[in-house]
Amino acid sequence: MTSAVSVAFDPLLPWTVLAVLGAIGLVLVLLGLRAGARGTIWRLGSLVVVLAALANPSLIEEQRKPIADVALVVVDDSDSMAIGERRQQVQSARESLKRKLGQQDGLEVREVVLPPSQIQLGSERPGGTRLIDAMRSALIEIPPERLAGVVLLSDGQVHDVPAGVPPELGGAPVHALIAGKKNERDRLIVLEQSPRFGVVGREVMAKFRIEDPAGGTAPVTLSVGGEVVKRIDVPVGRSVELPITVGNPGANVVELEVGPGPSELTLDNNRALFTINGVRDRLRVLLVSGEPYQGERAWRNLLKSDPAVDLVHFTILRTPQKDDFTPVRELSLIVFPMRELFEQKLKEFDLIIFDRYESGNLITRDYFRNITEYVKGGGALLVSVGPVFATQRSLYRTPLGAILPGAPTGDVVETGFKPKVTEIGQRHPVTANLPQAGDPNKEPEWGRWFRLITSRTERGNAVLAGAEEKPLVILDRVGEGRVAQLLSDHLWLWNRGIDGGGPQPELVRRVAHWLMKEPDLEEEALRATAVGGRIEITRRTLAATFPQVTMTSPGGATRTLDLRQTAPGLGLAVVDVDKPGLYRFDDGSLRTVAAVGSPDPLEFSDVRATDAKLKPLVDGTGGGLMWIADQSEPDIRTVRPGRAAGGSDWIGLRRNEGYTVAGINQLPLLPGLLVALAFLMAIASAWWREGR
Template sequence: MAWNIVFEPVIPVFLILALAVPGVVALLYSAYRRARGAPWRTLALAILVAALFNPTIRNETREAVPDVAAIVVDRSQSQNIGARPAETSEALARIEERLANEDGIETRIVTAQNNPDDENGTALFAALEEAFADVPRERIAGAIFITDGQAHDVPANAAALGFDAPVHGVVIGRKDEKDRRLRIVEAPRFGIVGEPVELSFRVDETSAGDQPTGETAAVIVKVDGVETASANIALGEPASLTLALTHGGPNVIEIDVEEGPDELTMLNNRAVVVANGIRDRLRVLLVSGEPHPGERTWRNLLKSDPSVDLVHFTILRPPEKQDGTPIGELSLIAFPTRELFDEKLDQFDLIIFDRYKRRGVLPLAYFLNIVDYVENGGAFLAATGPAFASPYSIYRTPLAAILPAQPTGEIATGSYKPEITETGKRHPVTADLPGSETSPPAWGRWFRTIDVTADQGDVVMDTPDGKPLMVLSHAGEGRVAQLLSDQIWLWSRGYEGGGPQAELLRRLAHWLMKEPDLEEENLSASVQSGMLTVRRRTMANETPPATIAAPSGATRELALEQTAPGRFEASIETKELGLYRISQGELTAVAASGPLNPREFADVRATAKALQPIADASGGGIWWAGENAEDTPGIRSVRAGQDAAGANWMGLRRNEQYLVHAVHQVPLLTGPLALLLILGALALAWWREGR
């Protein structure tokens, strides 16, 4: 209940004053003339003016509403270090217990966590705004942050808070913490495959702002999980390492520095860079044994790719061709066999023999060079024709050591549609080729096949009656492919709708070049919208679980489910920022959750510096919780204008807000009463003046 007197004028105030002014003048004149009834006439005027102001006794039925205090609990990843999680929980429990003893304060607890897709670090004040979203500003008692002090969204001033109440901070951690961290200075975003690129970085070791000098730390650099370089570098000074990108597309470069003394965490001892590998030029040697309709297909396909540097020779005049034409009248270019197959063979990335047959153009020693070239990591493609089934077959050369299919001497003719084998449905070269969704495939027919026996390798395409059409094989460190028909040019000409010759030959060339995306056994991973997706491609019918190592080092196994022949996939939620490592047998993959080098781990030492300015500006304070949070401050209620922080206590402002449920009003001067009093005063004035 609340009693008070209020005035509710029956007419505007300026009219009341306008009516009162003549009366006041008359009364002053009466007082000047010493009229005996002047006091009673003054009383009558006063009663009239008072009645016009309508004084009312008001009785309000009120309900006090509690003030609201927010506790923001920092549960970011930097708060998971050492004893910080337990000390944070202990500090929260103590503060909640002390707030429970303060009447009239409603407590709201909100947790600030890292968003894996956010590069802005720990957003404590965004969490505070969420807690106060539906609270009137005049009811806010204050805010308490339980944190390591590493806040990255601190307002510039107290006005930016949007409320007038103290902001306090309880810091979890120790004032003398040490930590070693790695920082990228300059990193390549692109690089030519096989060419050197330079990576610059710096390792700092900090303790209360001091930088040690003269010390070194061991650094290891990995590309796609494979160690490629290591060095000892001086602490606090920029360093650089030179390395080479191993393949086209994204190359994940990891830099790890060894653990330092009294290390807080190893999470910031690692930095990640993704550099895109670009092939300078793919050098291809194409040798056509004779002019034929499919020759133009190969040439057009390779010449249309700007990244391919093609060297093409067609043998137009074999040694057995003798027509008596004088040598001086021939305009043909001599085939530079020695230069190509002896001196510069290793400069080519891919060698293609298109309908080539053994004629004596190439000595047997050069075929041996090709075998050595492949076994040492080169790529060889044999696009065969009828000659492959003849006594002049290249299989009757040293190339037999690397060719996976042996000719039977038979040539099959007749129309058929090439089909993808069960093995081919799992192989990256032929899986999901456009047109293979239907049976038979939706592409044009071929009319000739070289009959072979596939002794090794994978048959990925065949005829409807099971004759091999494409065989892929590994030979030593290199790779070999055999196309057992010379009819692919029909697809390029659009015969019966054509076929996916461009996509097929593109995949084939990239598989021969060992592109990671076209490996038969491949493990990859990616993080998107907080979900880690692991993908496995294999030639097997099943695959074991993948082992996932989180940035914190915690591991778990993830079972993969088959989504297509030879393809397996599974996803899990990522709750930590940083680099996830996935392994499955000898295969490894890495994926970064959130930014590659999170701001959250730029400095993980506990500090009061970030929150101190806003605490001072709002009238709050900063305290260190101490071991097991035993130094967590007490809580007091304070009024506006009073200090809100002491040596071992924090204050929350009492705003004394209330809700009014009912209002009862009683006028003091009703019309009849006022009229009676006015007439009485005038009668007394008349009586006094009549004596």
């Protein structure tokens, strides 16, 4: 503890009043001197005594307690510090710093460590090493007048260095000790353009380049959804555009990977991951209706209400050979474009719907064969049948019968019944959890239908049953395409609200999207969804049990996962991961991938140790910058504010000499008795001088 002496004033009147009194007295004294009045000097003395007494001066002695300065050490432990011996170098320098700083009198050492990056898939937070943000957060708790200096321990790959000196430093120096080796070499892939959305079936363009000090060419592998799509050799250092076909709606995980180079610090920056969300273009639907009935308008209105559907609708009222004496002027004014629809432009349609259509001579057997081949090649067909399906004019007796899953038995049941989700329908995503379906063991809450064309299921899965447990809705895969069969023409009753109605729009939407191969409605599907550092694996199946799933991590390690049933036909497994990258999952028949915490492009965009990024900040604060490999134990010196604070082998800490006042002793300089005596003496002297 030390002491300091100073003079303080505690005026009895405001300083402005004292100034006015002093000015008036001075004017009077000057007038007296000009008039030659005797005793003027003594009157001036009496004025000074009075003003000094009113100023009330005191002698102050402060008992001061010194405050320790604070040195802040910021340690970079980000992912790039795992390369080579960087962490070991930092740890050695860190221990040396703590030992030397601990030997400094009046110095408190505080430390903050920037941890490795947390896995944040889809996070909006800025990536890279945010070392300066960590420093500024720590400086908030340190008064600027106590800060002696900051020491940064890093490989120099810092991505938040400001253009100027942060005001939180308050003039304190910043020093940087750089880990790693000078002039390091590494090959990396730089993603310049990654499309986020694309139309299914069309190409989008990605743009990237390979950086490698060795030059030449480098092999690049393109994978989509874990499957290798293309292998190419690209020139190093040049931007390359790569077309990618969006294969599926929903998330398409794309991986670009370049082979190892002659000099590598890490392979983590040899790959780039991004996700393309596939969206469908307008859905082109061909609706062919037979004899008009009450439900025909319901189909048309349902399809026209969806802005994503481009509908072409034809209603065939009669065949050319039908002789019903209809006047020619009342017949169709245009020729039905059979050849254009069912031969030239058939593949342009995404979905074909036959609604209560009966076979005849208008659409020939050759055209039906074209439709069959269209479905086998990947097309979609929905057949909604009426009573004619049970007759000789049934579509089943055309070439379409080869792909229809339900064969008519020749009977039509006309009695009230409520459609019921079958046992396999409980596991099928098209009918699982349909609105108003109710408990599997109870009757559904929706309204009744009153007609069913009985059929036997020859292929596919009957997901809805009607009267007498006969199949009502059958779904089937044919070659690369799909077929749905609705064995009643009373779906429109739900739309009209008859007997309480039912989920007609939802059922049709699900059936249509299943036909369009919507991933969320696949009955056999394996999905993996990454949420932060956790992956949720779901398995949809029509089987009663779930197969085990093998997980392969980015490093190649494998792990077997058991799934637990969360709903009929739906299994779930959750696994925690701690490394970003592409995780692969395989259950023997299905495969999928999950991109976890897509490796930070900033953190691994360049992993070579450097002093260039921190140099402007260090120079701006007058600090020192050195490589740990060259100078692992720099000297510690204290410097006065404003002096150079760093050299080639030493770092300086500002000496602030802060303190707190522990006690105060106050002694008046002009006691009342002394002031009164001096004033009387001055007045008496002035009176004596005037009397002579």
